[in-house]
Amino acid sequence: xxxxxxxxxxxxxxxxxxxxxxxxxxxxxxxxxxxxxxxxxxxxxxxxxxxxxxxxxxxxxxxxxxxxxxxxxxxxxxxxxxxxxxxxxxxxxxxxxxxxxxxxxxxxxxxx
Numbered sequence: 001x002x003x004x005x006x007x008x009x010x011x012x013x014x015x016x017x018x019x020x021x022x023x024x025x026x027x028x029x030x031x032x033x034x035x036x037x038x039x040x041x042x043x044x045x046x047x048x049x050x051x052x053x054x055x056x057x058x059x060x061x062x063x064x065x066x067x068x069x070x071x072x073x074x075x076x077x078x079x080x081x082x083x084x085x086x087x088x089x090x091x092x093x094x095x096x097x098x099x100x101x102x103x104x105x106x107x108x109x110x111x112x
Contacts, residue, residue: 019097023049
């Protein structure tokens with residue numbers, strides 16, 4: 001019997017489930033912002049969310065890397081100023097959810 005493939009895994013901790021949903025949402029937002037850098041990062045968010053939902057360590061690692069790069073890319077694009085807080089809000093929350101101790105421990109124990 002082939003393993004079930006899923007977009008969201010509700011059996012994971014709440015931090016990872018929310019992080020997975022936020023990866024998809026932030027991926028869409030990054031695609032429509034117009035920057036080639038954010039377009040590439042947005043495209044990488046979809047497979048990382050899918051891999052997390054299917055319990056793959058590579059997906060979690062890619063998601064942490066992409067969310068960190070999304071923060072740096074927005075700082076580089078918008079500069080330090082008044083708009084930067086709103087620009088990095090979603091990627092910062094995403095990174096916080098992914099590196100939360102509950103998420104890290106779950107992926108360390110249960111992911112392939």
